[in-house]
Amino acid sequence: MGRHSSRAAELSERLAANAHAVCRHYLPAGRREGRYWMVGDVAGTPGRSLYVRLFETERGTIGNWVDAATGEHGDLVDLIRLNQRHGRLSDTIIEAERFLSLPPSAPDDDTTAAVFTKPARAGSPIAAKRLFAASKPLSGSLAATYLRSRSITRASHLDALRFHPRCYYRANDDDVPGTPGAFPALIAAVTDNEGAQTGTHRTWLNPTGSEKAKVASPRRAMGNILGHAVRFGQADDVLIAGEGIETILSLREVLPTMPMAAATSSAHLAAILFPPTLHRLYVARDRDAAGDAAFGILTDRAQAAGIELMSLMPELGDFNDDLRDHGASVLGQRVCLLLHEHDRTRFSNDSD
Structure with a gap:
């Protein structure tokens, strides 16, 4: 630097x-x-x-x-x-x-x-990097247990994901009195298009790993998030981008070699930076007003950049709902029908 x-x-x-x-x-x-x-x-x-x-x-x-x-x-x-x-x-x-x-x-x-x-300011990119570095591998952890409870089975060896057994949680006014100051957490690295870490995303879990912690805001990001994402695979000409980590991991269950990125929120999805070689962007949408607004902004940005934009719409609220309700086989068949013919040939047989 x-x-x-x-x-x-x-x-x-x-x-x-x-x-x-x-x-x-x-x-x-x-x-x-x-x-x-x-x-x-x-x-x-x-x-x-x-x-x-x-x-x-x-x-x-x-x-x-x-x-x-x-x-x-x-x-x-x-x-x-x-x-x-x-x-x-x-x-x-x-x-x-x-x-x-x-x-x-x-x-x-x-x-x-x-x-x-010097001590890092709370929420700064430096503090975000330190948290990720202090976390443990995902495989065999409580966070892996949590993801399996969400029907996500292909995440254990992804470099972007880690686990922290006791991650600090700052309670806010919406939390009940006596809320603990730390929980186990799924930790995710937020990176730019070149792979440099700019932030960290946390999902706090309950002690059994069966669900998210019962707190007012079980998901929070820290560091420089705007424009960046939790990335799975290096994007070249094609990318699937969506809001939530679980949404994207659900799609990876059926398209494990397709490059994907989780922007962590609808506002950040709307502002995600495009890789310079990108030709086609699939948007994994959520069925809500915020998701519709993000897609509208991305439509204008993609058109201005000469990028083909394609919508991936779940049947239920989001793709994790679809995965858990219908199973990977049905989800895979449906998603593959939504892909461009060229991408269907490249990626649709990878889930076997």
Whole structure:
């Protein structure tokens, strides 16, 4: 990582800690609505197309933003760069340091070393990487037991998935008093198109592994999630993308060599970054309004990028419902009929 990139990552964390102030300063025509700052675009035009996350939840990290009209997205460093129309990252770093009233970067700062020797901010990409590194292999774990209870049997040796026996859980106002501070958890690495880890997704489980933990938000992501995904296989010209990890793992039961990506939420699915060689994108949809909205945004983005978009719609609520209700054989037959003829030849015989 270059010196400017390292400094930008550090500033991104500091800006996120002051996200509301950043929005008021650079996007004064916007306004707070719930957990977001809403405005028209990165230039600060009045409107509701661009939203900046002001609070960390299971669906995203503070400071991440997306413009639903254009598909643009990023962190607060990216927002300042576009807002101020900077041509160089160094100019954005100077501006961010000015806003935060920090001393300017020294040319010989070893910022990378500083980032990894200091305590990581909760929810940061560094904390996300540390959690994944501290987790154990999935095979034979309670998380593997949980996935089998969901009729998912092909996940044990996937590099993107791990298990943590006692993963910290921060209770919120919707949790009952006395909610434990840790549970076993299915841990998933969120990566960019090049395979670099940017975040971690957690699914907390009950002590038997028979179901998710009975907490208000049993699924949460940390780190830099926007545009990235939990990936299974390296995508080239074809990719299946969907919201949930279990949705995608259900499709892997019948198409195990098809490259797939779980974006972790409908909003992140709408903003997922396309691999540069992608020609055809299948969208594994959920039968709900949020899934429909994500598909609508992806339709516009794919058309602009010259990518063929194809819909994969479950019979029930999602593809894990289909897998558990109908079984892998029936699901495989149905999904293969939805594939492009060329992909049906390439991938439909892999599940035997």
